[in-house]
Amino acid sequence: MGDNLISVNNVSVxxxxxxxxxxxxxKIHAVNNINxxxxxxxxxxxxxxxxxxxxxxxxxILGANKISSGNVIFHDDERxxxxxxxxxxxxxxxxxxxxxxxxxxxAALSPRMTVRDIIAEPLEVMKITNSRQETDERVRDIASKxxxxxxxxxxxPHAFSGGQRQRISIARALVSNPKFIVADESVAALDVSIxxxxxxxxxxxxxxxxxxxxxxxxxxxxxxxxxxxVAVMYLGxxxxxxxxxxxxxxxxxxxxxxxxxxxxSIDPEKRSEAIELKGEIPSALNPPPGCVFxxxxxNPGVDCKGGEINMGLIEVEPGHWVDQCCxx
Amino acid sequence: MSHLxxxxxxxxxxxxxxxxxxxxxxxxxxVDQxxxxxxxxxxxxxxxxxxxxIMKLNPGNTSYNEDAEIxxxxxxxxxxxxxxxxxxxxxxxxxxxxxxxxxxxxxAIKIGAQMVEQLLIHKNINKEEAKxxxxxxxxxxxxxxxxxxxxxxxxxxxGGMRQRAMIAMALSTMPKLLLADEPTTALDVTxxxxxxxxxxxxxxxxxxxxxFITHDLGVIxxxxxxVAVMYLGxxxxxxxxxxxxxxxxxxxxxxxxQALPDIxxxxxxxxxxxxxxxxPLDRPTGCVFxxxxxHHNPEGKDGKIEMKLIEVEPGHWVDQCGxxCGxxx
Ligand SMILES: Nc1ncnc2c1ncn2[C@@H]1O[C@H](COP(=O)(O)OP(=O)(O)OP(=O)(O)O)[C@@H](O)[C@H]1O
Ligand SMILES: Nc1ncnc2c1ncn2[C@@H]1O[C@H](COP(=O)(O)OP(=O)(O)O)[C@@H](O)[C@H]1O
Ligand code: SF4
Ligand code: SF4
Ligand SMILES: [Mg+2]
Ligand SMILES: [Mg+2]
Numbered sequence: 001m002g003d004n005l006i007s008v009n010n011v012s013v014x015x016x017x018x019x020x021x022x023x024x025x026x027k028i029h030a031v032n033n034i035n036x037x038x039x040x041x042x043x044x045x046x047x048x049x050x051x052x053x054x055x056x057x058x059x060x061i062l063g064a065n066k067i068s069s070g071n072v073i074f075h076d077d078e079r080x081x082x083x084x085x086x087x088x089x090x091x092x093x094x095x096x097x098x099x100x101x102x103x104x105x106x107a108a109l110s111p112r113m114t115v116r117d118i119i120a121e122p123l124e125v126m127k128i129t130n131s132r133q134e135t136d137e138r139v140r141d142i143a144s145k146x147x148x149x150x151x152x153x154x155x156x157p158h159a160f161s162g163g164q165r166q167r168i169s170i171a172r173a174l175v176s177n178p179k180f181i182v183a184d185e186s187v188a189a190l191d192v193s194i195x196x197x198x199x200x201x202x203x204x205x206x207x208x209x210x211x212x213x214x215x216x217x218x219x220x221x222x223x224x225x226x227x228x229x230v231a232v233m234y235l236g237x238x239x240x241x242x243x244x245x246x247x248x249x250x251x252x253x254x255x256x257x258x259x260x261x262x263x264x265s266i267d268p269e270k271r272s273e274a275i276e277l278k279g280e281i282p283s284a285l286n287p288p289p290g291c292v293f294x295x296x297x298x299n300p301g302v303d304c305k306g307g308e309i310n311m312g313l314i315e316v317e318p319g320h321w322v323d324q325c326c327x328x
Numbered sequence: 329m330s331h332l333x334x335x336x337x338x339x340x341x342x343x344x345x346x347x348x349x350x351x352x353x354x355x356x357x358x359v360d361q362x363x364x365x366x367x368x369x370x371x372x373x374x375x376x377x378x379x380x381x382i383m384k385l386n387p388g389n390t391s392y393n394e395d396a397e398i399x400x401x402x403x404x405x406x407x408x409x410x411x412x413x414x415x416x417x418x419x420x421x422x423x424x425x426x427x428x429x430x431x432x433x434x435x436a437i438k439i440g441a442q443m444v445e446q447l448l449i450h451k452n453i454n455k456e457e458a459k460x461x462x463x464x465x466x467x468x469x470x471x472x473x474x475x476x477x478x479x480x481x482x483x484x485x486x487g488g489m490r491q492r493a494m495i496a497m498a499l500s501t502m503p504k505l506l507l508a509d510e511p512t513t514a515l516d517v518t519x520x521x522x523x524x525x526x527x528x529x530x531x532x533x534x535x536x537x538x539x540f541i542t543h544d545l546g547v548i549x550x551x552x553x554x555v556a557v558m559y560l561g562x563x564x565x566x567x568x569x570x571x572x573x574x575x576x577x578x579x580x581x582x583x584x585x586q587a588l589p590d591i592x593x594x595x596x597x598x599x600x601x602x603x604x605x606x607x608p609l610d611r612p613t614g615c616v617f618x619x620x621x622x623h624h625n626p627e628g629k630d631g632k633i634e635m636k637l638i639e640v641e642p643g644h645w646v647d648q649c650g651x652x653c654g655x656x657x
Contacts, residue, residue, distance in 0.1 A: 049516040050487075161604050162371070191370040191543060196587040197600035218516055221546075221589040225598060248591065262517040263591055264524070264546030268569045271550055272528075274521040280488050 006038040010070035045227030103185035109157040116153040163194035242320030331358040339393040359537040366552030423498035427510040429490040433482035440478030567644030
């Protein structure tokens with residue numbers, strides 16, 4: 001598969017849902033028929049409102065969520081891994097190669113462990129190193145790459161600021177030498193200055209360690225700054241996807257346009273140009289048929305109002321994909 | 329004309345096991361009727377403590393300085409001690425909304441019952457009137473099926489709707505001053521845009537004064553008339569929103585702007601402010617920003633220059649050190 005690291009093929013993830021034990025079983029359609037290819041060395045952005053399915057898709061790609069249909073292929077140098085068809089040994093290998101950075105560094109770090117132990121844990125759990133000395137070397141190496149001081153390693157996480165804690169969780173994710181990283185809202189809880197610092201660090205580590213990222217965020221300005229490819233999700237579907245600059249300069253889908261216009265401009269003279277979307281994202285229990293966005297679309301076409309047109313991405317420019325209804 | 333709210337020389341200190349913390353030092357602010365004052369600053373800069381002082385909501389370990397004044401409607405709130413007086417500023421003349429709406433609602437009491445109860449405490453009206461005011465207010469903030477929602481619990485509402493219900497409750501008593509502490513921070517941008525528009529409409533309609541706290545300069549640009557930039561308990565710069573965002577003077581304000589990813593300027597690098605915020609336990613003397621300031625003003629760095637705001641343009645105030653530093657490069 002040449003330059004792709006990940007291929008997501010027709011992936012859907014459903015969860016069973018039962019309000020109480022007498023009501024009938026329903027399905028939550030968290031992720032629907034997603035197709036994406038993540039290039040090696042790419043900073044792939046996934047944006048959308050909360051509940052759109054970003055975390056579920058990210059976890060599915062990490063093998064942490066069951067995949068209801070479709071498959072995910074990880075193209076390693078020597079061989080492909082099919083996530084829907086892996087034995088225990090494969091899974092163990094894959095865990096070393098694909099890692100998650102958490103959103104909330106506070107919740108993610110155990111207060112009773114020293115920073116050294118927190119970073120070392122994946123090495124020990126996955127039995128990657130053979131001696132304490134080797135573990136210590138790896139920990140020190142990755143800690144300094146993440147700009148943590150060696151003295152920090154003996155301390156406990158509560159003694160650190162938000163930015164330092166986020167660096168600790170990045171070091172922990174990177175210590176097993178992975179190739180692929182899912183960063184789920186990894187800068188959402190941080191102040192702008194610390195956010196800038198962490199984003200720069202992620203960029204720098206990407207080049208230094210040949211990493212490929214799936215960067216999940218609801219903050220479009222952040223995504224526009226760091227990602228080279230972006231997919232916009234709404235209610236379990238990708239409605240638009242393309243090279244970052246192209247997508248932000250030339251959005252096609254009504255949802256992407258509304259989302260972009262809602263970013264509060266830093267210019268006080270540019271007020272209320274937001275395309276105000278009415279209401280909220282519908283429940284994934286009963287997604288509307290046809291275009292999932294039509295209940296909030298500011299300008300639905302005659303054809304899509306009734307929900308008869310199925311969703312499906314069309315390539316409008318090289319690499320720029322838009323849901324067919326809007327593109328036509 | 330006197331201001332709706334005037335905060336003068338306020339210090340707020342907390343006594344803790346580790347010692348006395350200065351959370352807010354010598355800040356002065358004012359808000360007029362129909363005006364939005366934005367307060368912006370990083371986590372721990374003292375935004376919430378400042379807002380809570382206006383309602384005297386800080387906890388028991390708090391002390392205020394003797395010469396501070398918080399004048400609301402010509403009365404010094406800091407002198408208030410009686411229940412009767414405190415009632416005036418807690419849900420009477422002042423209401424507060426938060427990032428997490430569940431903080432405003434008791435989980436086991438229906439939304440409507442809480443709104444009615446609050447109105448009965450603050451207004452001389454009967455239950456029927458209180459109910460109709462509440463339902464009208466729920467409608468006003470854009471809640472469909474207001475009658476039905478009136479009889480529901482907060483947890484039964486979606487995030488955006490809960491935020492609206494909280495705003496409705498805060499506004500139903502017709503406060504003169506609304507304190508909004510990060511009311512849109514936890515929301516998606518689309519819902520944030522709805523809530524910002526709602527708050528702006530309502531301010532216009534009722535001519536109330538608002539303090540809008542956020543760490544998001546984009547939100548500040550959208551809602552505020554005036555802005556105060558806080559760092560480690562001090563206001564380092566304040567003025568009209570256009571001035572502060574387009575002609576910032578203080579190195580900290582400039583630093584915040586340079587760290588912000590701007591969607592209209594994707595080629596600009598993201599530049600973090602170097603270093604970390606010091607603990608409030610070892611707050612620097614002199615200029616509070618000197619441990620992180622990129623400029624090299626020896627006097628500022630030594631902590632010898634006391635902090636003092638100077639008016640550099642009409643209404644635009646900057647800490648004097650910031651100016652000296654700026655000039656010295
Ligand atoms: N009750 C208290 N006792 C001791 N310290 C306190 C107390 N309340 C606040 N502080 C401290 O006062 C300082 C200012 O806190 P404040 O909550 O006002 O910050 P903020 O600007 O609102 O930050 P954020 O953006 O995180 O909400 C912080 O150092 C905080 O830890
Ligand atoms: N373990 C689960 N069980 C049931 N529903 C879930 C589970 N995880 C996620 N969901 C649902 O799937 C949808 C997508 O959620 P999520 O992937 O967390 O969205 P996002 O990360 O974009 O906010 C939501 O409707 C959410 O409630
Ligand atoms: S398909 Fe129709 S309803 Fe859906 S986004 Fe496009 S125009 Fe709107
Ligand atoms: S130049 Fe000196 S006084 Fe001015 S902000 Fe920097 S450290 Fe403070
Ligand atoms: Mg998520
Ligand atoms: Mg606060």
